[in-house]
Amino acid sequence: MCTTQVLPGAEHGELGDAEYSEFMELAAQEGFDLEDVEGAIGEAGHGPLPVLAVVGRPNVGKSTLVNRIIGRREAVVQDKPGVTRDRVTYEAEWAGRRFKLVDTGGWEQDVLGLDASVAAQAEYAIQTADAVVFVVDSTVGATDTDEAVVRLLRKAGKPVVLCANKVDGQSGEADATALWSLGLGQPHPVSSLHGRGTGDMLDAVLEALPEAPEQTFGTTIGGPRRIALIGRPNVGKSSLLNKVAGEERVVVNEIAGTTRDPVDELIELGGTVWKFVDTAGIRRRVHLQEGADYYASLRTAAAVEKAEVAVVLIDTSESISVQDQRIITMAVDAGRALVVAFNKWDTLDEERRYYLEREIETELGQIAWAPRVNVSARTGRHMERLVPAIETALAGWETRVPTGRLNAFLGELVAGHPHPIRGGKQPRILFGTQAGTRPPRFVLFASGFIEAGYRRFVERRLREEFGFDGTPIHISVRVREKRGRKK
Numbered sequence: 001m002c003t004t005q006v007l008p009g010a011e012h013g014e015l016g017d018a019e020y021s022e023f024m025e026l027a028a029q030e031g032f033d034l035e036d037v038e039g040a041i042g043e044a045g046h047g048p049l050p051v052l053a054v055v056g057r058p059n060v061g062k063s064t065l066v067n068r069i070i071g072r073r074e075a076v077v078q079d080k081p082g083v084t085r086d087r088v089t090y091e092a093e094w095a096g097r098r099f100k101l102v103d104t105g106g107w108e109q110d111v112l113g114l115d116a117s118v119a120a121q122a123e124y125a126i127q128t129a130d131a132v133v134f135v136v137d138s139t140v141g142a143t144d145t146d147e148a149v150v151r152l153l154r155k156a157g158k159p160v161v162l163c164a165n166k167v168d169g170q171s172g173e174a175d176a177t178a179l180w181s182l183g184l185g186q187p188h189p190v191s192s193l194h195g196r197g198t199g200d201m202l203d204a205v206l207e208a209l210p211e212a213p214e215q216t217f218g219t220t221i222g223g224p225r226r227i228a229l230i231g232r233p234n235v236g237k238s239s240l241l242n243k244v245a246g247e248e249r250v251v252v253n254e255i256a257g258t259t260r261d262p263v264d265e266l267i268e269l270g271g272t273v274w275k276f277v278d279t280a281g282i283r284r285r286v287h288l289q290e291g292a293d294y295y296a297s298l299r300t301a302a303a304v305e306k307a308e309v310a311v312v313l314i315d316t317s318e319s320i321s322v323q324d325q326r327i328i329t330m331a332v333d334a335g336r337a338l339v340v341a342f343n344k345w346d347t348l349d350e351e352r353r354y355y356l357e358r359e360i361e362t363e364l365g366q367i368a369w370a371p372r373v374n375v376s377a378r379t380g381r382h383m384e385r386l387v388p389a390i391e392t393a394l395a396g397w398e399t400r401v402p403t404g405r406l407n408a409f410l411g412e413l414v415a416g417h418p419h420p421i422r423g424g425k426q427p428r429i430l431f432g433t434q435a436g437t438r439p440p441r442f443v444l445f446a447s448g449f450i451e452a453g454y455r456r457f458v459e460r461r462l463r464e465e466f467g468f469d470g471t472p473i474h475i476s477v478r479v480r481e482k483r484g485r486k487k
Contacts (some may be wrong), residue, residue, distance in 0.1 A: 019403050023433055026407075030430045032445060032480055040443050040478045041435045049091070050209045053102045053125040055153075056135035057145040061165045065135060065192040066090065066103040069202065094202040099209055102129060126152065128302060131159040131208040133201075134184065138164040138175040142182055150182050159208035162187045163201055168194060224266060224275040227390060228307035230300060230331065232323050235315040236343040239377035241278045244269060244386065270387045279303050304330060308397070308438075309337040309390050309470075316342045316356055316374075320363045328367060332472045335439045337393035338370040339470060341386065346376040369396075369463055371470050393470025399440060401466050403433045409465055410444075419454050429458070430480070441474040450477045 027037040054062045070090045092101040104122040126132055132153060136146055153160050164176035167189035176189035188201040229237040245267050265276050279300040304310055310331035314324055331338050348356065360372075371389035375382045401409075410432055419427050427448025435441050444450070444458070459473050 023403050023431075026431050027445065030445065030480065032478075036478065036481075037445065040445075040476070041433065049098055049100045050130040050211075051100045051102060051128065052092075052131050052133060052205060052209060053104060053122075053129035054133045054135060055104050055122050055126060055149065057143065057149065060135045060137040061192045062135050063103055065133070065163065065165065065190070065198075066101060068192050068195055068198055069094070069101055095206060097206055097209075123152065124302070126156045126158060128305065129158060130210055131161065131205065132156075133161050133163050133205065135163045135165050136179055136182070136187075137166055138172055138179065138187075138189065139166050141175065142179060146182065150184060153184070160184050161201060161204045161208055164189050165192055167191055167197065169196075224273045225309065225390075225394065226275045226277060226307045227309045227311055228277045228279060228303050228331075228336075229311050229313060230279050230304060230327055231313035232315070232321070232327065235313040236377040237313050238278050240313065240341070240343065240375070240383075241265060241267075241276055243377050243380050243383055244276065272387070274387075274390075277303050277307060301330065304334050304336060307336055309339060309393055310334070311339045311341055311386070311390070313341050313343050315344055317344050317347050317352070320356075320359045325363060328364070332367065335472060335474070337390075337397035337439070337470050338367060338472070339386075339389045339393050340364070340367065340370050340372050342372065342374045343377050345374040346379055346381055369469060369471075389470070396467055396469040396471040397439055398437050399466065399468055399471075400437050401434050401440075406434060406442075407431050409462075413458065413461055417457070419450065422449075422451070427479075429477075439471045439474060440468060442476070444475060444477045446477055446479055449479060 024034060024037065027034060054066055056062050070092045090101045090103070092099055102125045104125045134149060134153060136142060162179060162182065162184045164179050164187040167173060167176050168191045173189055176187045179187035186204075188197060188204060190197040190201050192198070229241060231237055245265060265278070267274055267276055312324075312328050312331060314320060328338070328340070342356075371392050373382060373385045373389050375386065377383075410429055414429050419429075425448055427446055427450055429444050429446050429450065432442055432444040435443050442462070455475055455477070459475060462468065462473065
């Protein structure tokens with residue numbers, strides 16, 4: 001276990017003072033700009049960025065405002081309502097602080113079909129955000145739909161910055177002032193199209209956003225670790241939960257989709273209390289769903305974000321599908337520790353077992369690092385192996401390699417397996433550090449661009465040397481700028 005002190009609120013990730021000083025001396029010797037090095041460690045070590053959702057009814061200028069904030073034309077803008085449908089996330093920065101910006105489709109009440117799905121995405125964005133910018137068209141004033149959004153925001157209890165959009169000059173200031181009636185505090189007069197007033201609004205946003213997002217999983221010593229059971233419909237998630245609980249905690253039915261809402265259960269296993277979350281089965285792509293299935297998928301995604309470990313159940317009686325791979329990717333992208341449980345193992349004959357092993361090699365090769373358990377939720381076979389696999393994944397998720405040991409490893413790696421020569425030059429990894437855990441996040445500093453294939457090679461060797469079983473690894477690379485370019 002690493003004993004390096006982690007300083008509360010430190011700007012240098014999880015590096016202790018002595019380790020940080022030694023690392024910065026090394027960076028200076030290699031000719032790196034120390035502010036750039038410090039920024040790279042901060043970016044990699046902070047964990048998830050705070051999230052700002054931009055919401056409002058259709059055609060009030062949300063996407064135009066998003067483009068203004070991020071400083072480029074990314075969000076599609078058109079002079080008709082309903083252009084944006086899905087939630088789209090961008091990274092933004094203001095006054096030196098970085099945050100995630102979520103553009104949403106227009107919210108409307110009492111709508112059906114696709115419009116209802118768009119509204120659901122906006123509602124989900126509000127629930128998962130740390131703060132919200134509510135955009136209102138000041139030239140129209142507060143409508144019944146705007147009032148409905150206000151009720152939604154009050155129910156969510158998130159900090160709200162009210163943006164009175166389309167105020168293009170002094171004459172529109174009075175229209176913005178009228179929006180005090182919404183009861184959300186000061187309306188900030190803004191012209192997303194021309195940029196007028198956006199700076200003052202973003203200053204208010206920074207006051208509303210937390211410095212770092214609140215961790216939603218248990219961080220106190222002895223607190224229950226959160227385990228999300230995810231997978232396609234009818235793979236046996238509820239049956240598995242009932243089996244580990246030793247009683248019928250949740251409804252099990254042969255009809256796929258019985259579970260709609262995530263179900264939390266505190267269960268004691270191996271002398272430890274765990275919080276297992278049974279989730280709804282994830283069907284096709286979310287935007288192709290409708291009704292209860294659509295909302296269930298959104299709630300499942302939120303449950304994964306709040307979990308520490310995702311246990312992905314796969315039905316061994318069926319071929320591994322694209323949907324299975326998509327669910328695994330969702331857990332990996334969320335940065336969660338991962339365990340793959342192959343259910344209904346007791347039903348396999350020798351022929352199916354042979355083909356399943358081939359499928360695992362070809363279809364799940366990208367997560368060969370994830371602990372695998374072969375279980376039967378119906379009979380309870382090998383269920384005792386589940387908790388050790390979860391503990392292994394959590395240990396990998398929280399592993400930290402001291403900087404000195406990491407750089408000794410990198411030196412041997414580069415000497416024995418140098419980067420291929422490209423364009424007459426051979427880029428080289430000079431040094432690196434682990435900036436964070438949960439999941440492990442590394443920053444490598446190099447003399448030139450490091451290709452994706454070599455990054456994967458570095459990740460594979462990191463796993464061979466230090467373990468990291470059951471966890472994704474994030475690796476970012478900073479390239480040293482030539483000093484001659486600076487003036």
